[in-house]
Every structure is written in structure tokens, then in C-alpha cells.
Amino acid sequence: MWSDLCSFFFEQKELMKILLLEKIGRIGENFEEKRR
Secondary structure, three states, rough: OOHHHHHHHHHOOOHHHHHHHHHHHHHHHHHHHHHH
């Protein structure tokens, strides 16, 4: 049971990391467009 919980939280953390990276990437793109 504990291993299931741990893997669930690990997957959530990986998902959050991916979402954060995508968000940062989009902000970077928008920033570049505004500077032009």
C-alpha cells in the first residue's frame, strides 16, 4: 500500500515538473516576442 502511495506522489511530482517546465517555456516565448 505504501509503495502505491509513493509511486502516486512520484508521478504527481513528475507531472507538476513537466507542467512547470511547459509554463516557463511559454513565458519565455512570450517574453521574447514582446522584446522584438
